[in-house]
Amino acid sequence: MTVRPVFEVPWERKGVLKPGLPILPHGVERHPVPGGGSRAVPIYAGDEVIVLDREGLQPGELVIFGPDRRSDAAMLGAKGQGRPTATIETLANGSRSGAQVLKALAAVGFNIEAGDAVPVFAEGSRPGDQVAFTAESDGLLICAAPGGPMDAHAQNAPTELILYIRRADPKLAKDNLTAPDPLADPLLDQNIQPGHAHAYEVKKGEYIQILDVKGRECSDFQAFSLRALDKGLEREIDPTTTRSLMGSLYPAPGIFSKYWSVDHEPLVEIVQDTCGRHDTFGLACTARYYEDLGYPGHVNCSDNMNIELGHHGIRPRGGWPAINFFFNTMLDDTNALGMDEPWSRPGDFVLLRALSDLVCVSSACPCDVDPANGWEPTDIQLRTYKAGEDFQRSIGYRKSAEADVEDTKKTGFHDSFAAHTRDFVEYNGYWLPNSFPNVGTIGEYWAVREKAAVMDLSPLRKFEVTGPDAEELLQLCLTRNIKKLAVGQVSYTAMCYEHGGMIDDGTVYRLGEMNFRWIGGNDTGGLWLRQQAQERGLNAWVRSSTDQMHNIAVQGRLSREILSQIFWTPPKQPTIDELGWFRLTIARVGDFSGTSVVISRTGYSGELGYEIFCHPRDAKEIFDRVWEVGAPMGMQPLGLAALDMMRIEAGLIFAGSEFDDTTDPWEAGIGFTVPLKSKNDDFIGRAALEERKAHPHRKLVGLEIEGGLVPSPGDCIRLGKAQVGEVTSAMKSPLLGRVIALGRVSVAHSEVGTALEVGQLDGQQKRLKAMVTSFPHFDPTKARVKGEYADG
16 A cells, blocks of 8 residues: 555546546646656746655755756756756666666757756655745756665665656646657557557567557457468467467466467567456457447447458458457356456557568457446557567566556576576566476476575565664564564564455564664565555655665575685674574675675575575676586576475465465464564554454465375365365475475364365365375474484
């Protein structure tokens, strides 16, 4: 949950709220300025300029140039401080935003060295603080959010500023519901109004962007092989063939990205997708659909496509199978097809690459009689780009329903792992290795159990929690007793809502008396901490540092031996050999002048292990040193598939599997993180958790499954005809040689030794015999994670 900036409010009508469709006042523009980045925006006399610090403690700098190429802070009604050093350094740091600003300056011949700087938030700021100026002349405004790379032991991550412009003449405001700028110089830039379609040719290697301008609008797409058309054959995208060859209903950027014809010719692939929800098995809307609803003669996409494709000699059809981009369809439990409003927001798009010479057709759906277009059809922007453009694969990610969409990112360690695999999957906005084919998932697993492995955990969300009330804030929001946490100690804990449901689990690092780092699995935890600090008036700051702090984990019995050969620690910090379980140390590569890192003795494998945190710029150096020492000792790279096996064996929980916001820590199997007796202070959710502990309904248990079949998460657990629980995670354990699972069951049937059954098919027709066991199934005394290995 987030506190919204003052200008934006959720779309609302008659009790229906849509936080994903924020509304700005008429005449107001919004321009995010990334931490360590900048923006350039045209300004007109009388415009109001507002700068908002979203997270706090982020300095900013403004520079304005007039039409005469002169810079004078007085044009903002401010007193300048001369040369804009912070802006100059920000523009020179190689960021994408800086490159765009430099391009804008060069286009009009402005010299940034001659700028007159106006600093903002130089004395520190609270989250949500704003400063305002009024432009006294036309000009070009540059806003910078300066900040350099954050050292692993520091907590000064650069964060985002928001620049708002309230236009004196609202007619000059950039409409927030117009198509955003093209991704590159377009070959074709065509607006398609609702109730129309457009056919076009695309050569192999060129790109197609289909953009939902105002949000909640469906666009049907079909593509024909031009090579086949030249032979008199109509070979278009076939949904059945595509689903069969891809093994997926909804192709997405990555491995499962292609669309195929019935001749198994790949026609297009998805490169970028900011929406993530589409339909690929329905027809484009047809005349019959509207006739059956009582709307004879209603304009429809299939007829529009027939008209456009007829110019290319393609025969008409009563209904066109199509990729229905942004169309939100679903199947219920009886396999009945339904629909709802699209998930797409203003500006959402899909970027395709042609895999052959094509004839394509795109539509803007006219449907106004059901939710398919949010009851209000709008326009689609169609663009094509030349082959050879550098468009990286991306699946849009949002930190919250209200947040701006972000591209899928590569971690600082990405290229190091990419030298060993091409199997990457999107995870929480980052590309992470899933497996390493030369080793194999089972080989990766055994490397951890017998020697060591290295994995990328950079997408874990990091938030710097600082200030005089930082301890009070964490004591309020976390279930553990933070007052007992010593400097240099790490604690695993839960974070809950008032009703006792979990927001996240994670670790809190104490770096100093008033300095903490929260590391969790999602952004919601950090946003919740910031909201509580603001609402309760606490003198604490919560700033995101995920992009400044990437980490690998080295896990396995040889991990200590590997790292002790690489890292030096000062006398006031424990060495790798001395580092205790759930403790951290500040170390350097080689000696006192080496690259700085933070190392904690933590992990997610059930083995002795460590996590190494560094700035992304240092990731390659860190990986290379670890690999140089570890590889000769048998260390292997590790992917998500093997990691999931190990964490299930070790009884370690995962968000979306063992818990969600309806699950309390006891139901998630981590009741030990809620010390109700020894933590006397109140905390969020305490009352509900006390009641839930006194009257438990469900419990996480271990299961052993007979028969060798591995259940799927969500499979029901039954006692006779009655469902008493569900499987949360399951695997076939290589070490134990049997199928094991974690499941949440009624406390009445949670005793070890209870015979149950896992239901499949309809839950009744097929049963897998199961027995409740204690968990973790592997190393229940945690001897191995403590570094205690039996001989052999």
